[in-house]
Amino acid sequence: MMLIKIAWRNIWRNTSRSLTILIAIMIGLAAALMASAFSMGFVQQRFNNVIERFVSHIQIHNPEFVHDGEVYQYLDKPQKLLQSLSQIPEIKYFTERTKINGMIASAKVSAGVQITGIKPEAEQRLTDLKGWLTKGTYFEDVKRNPVYIGQELANKLKVDVGSRVVINFQDLDGDITAASFKVVGIFKTIELAFDEGTVFVRRSDLNSLLGDEALTHEIALILNDFNQTTTVKNQLQQQFPAYEVRSWENLSEELLMMQEMTTQSLIFLVFIILLGLGFGILNTMLMSVFERTRELGMLIAVGMSKMHVFRMIMLETLFLSFTGAITGMLSGFLLISWLGTKGINLAGLAGDSLAIYGYGNMIYPDLEPQFYFQTAIMVLLIAVLSALYPAFKALKLVPAEAVRKE
């Protein structure tokens, strides 16, 4: 107990020096956490966008459709599957989609697009398609062949809400079919390529043109708990081996890789920052040991074991590090919580350029609790490493010489 008291008070003997290193640890750690939270928020935003825009948590396809994406590679007899999906409690919503490739043409320009037939009402529960609407309506008040297109495509085709476009595609018999659609709504996501290359029509309209009212290429579903994705995916795959069941991890491998790489690189970044701070701590403690040579010599002379002296120096270093670490982590946490709600708007810095890469301008910093835990472990590791050298220096003191040191 006395050792703890001495160690704690020793930290505050040179207040300005201790405060300097404490503030350095605090700012360094808070900045490292904030930078990490910003990067994680950036990745999370991309992740949410992808999931919300269209991927959902799990998708089910004909295995061949996954590779070729041909119109005839639809889900064979999906009734039993649909019935099962409605009985699995972990599944929140699901919807069927028809997906084909084709051409869209206005009076002046044509372009290749992916045509997705959706059930507008059901789709709303899964994705935020309606939320991206910037002009017109989301399949409302139009009786025949409405189409919902992206802003970029509208610009390219030089069309607006109310304009007519012609969509060409291959039907189930292999014949080219064309139909006139009316632009009812224009959407704008944060990814320009998506806005330019995807159009949405009613599944019923598309299926009747394709010649099969029940045609389904894709079933997308979201779960009540995102963390159940792998379990539900495996369960479905086992139950329906004829279909290919894929989770968002399979559907967006780059997203998963990006998430993992970001986490790894951020831990490395924090470690490097902490390593730098560790040298600061080491320097402070070495100075402290050298300044107190006579005092430490006296302690050994009067009967304090060298192990006690070693522990005292270790304790001082750990107290110093942890005081800085706790205040740093707390400051970082408060800053992240505040900005996590308020968001950071990069519009002034980046303009629309982030949209080219599929990112929005608003970033909401976010950090998982385990990242704080990992950081705390690293602080402990660095603090112990920084403490060892000064503590060993203290061990080597010869009391007879040390007590006379000026």
Added chain:
Amino acid sequence: MAVIETIGLTKIYNETIVPVKALHEVDLSFDQGEFTSIVGPSGSGKTTLLNMLGGLDKPSSGQILINRKDITTLKERQLTNFRLQHIGFVFQSYNLIPVLTAIENVSFIMLLQKHSRKKIDQRAREILEQVGLGDRLNARPSQLSGGQQQRVAVARALASRPDFVLADEPTANLDTQSAFNLLDIMEKLNREENITLIFSTHDQRVIERARRVITLVDGAVAGDEKRQQ
């Protein structure tokens, strides 16, 4: 009965390079309750002798018997524990722990000795009263004068009732009045508690009070005078 006995105590520094003989065949014995000054010019071996007696340094040859136990054979850890249990130290520069109060400084060694809290507190207050600092129990060293700090150091050295106290020039940094006060206190404690005191000093004020004066010259005992007081 001799508390301390040295037999053929020799210390040679830099034995393999340029040997410097700091102590040569010193045979001394100190009885319980003695008040001894070790005097001699600079470089005569006073500090080396005190270091040897305190187990802070090892002799090149010879024996140091404390209560008939040869401490030269002890390992470092045993020696540290031996110092803790049997020897009190008073240093020239007080060497108090600056972050602890007077009472905490005095209690410190007794805590290392693992006495009970109650006993430690009682003894620390008692000894600080004896050195005239009963009203400065919670003052830190920086709040005390040099003389007061040295009195705390004396209280610390005596609190655990060691077999003997080694004081290395304890009055060197004190003014005359503080030095006399300190000597009065040490003399009183020496008489009352029968603690053996061994000073290394140049200070005539200390030498005059000592009941035994050992003179060292070039590492050897040149004189050993016992006085009646």
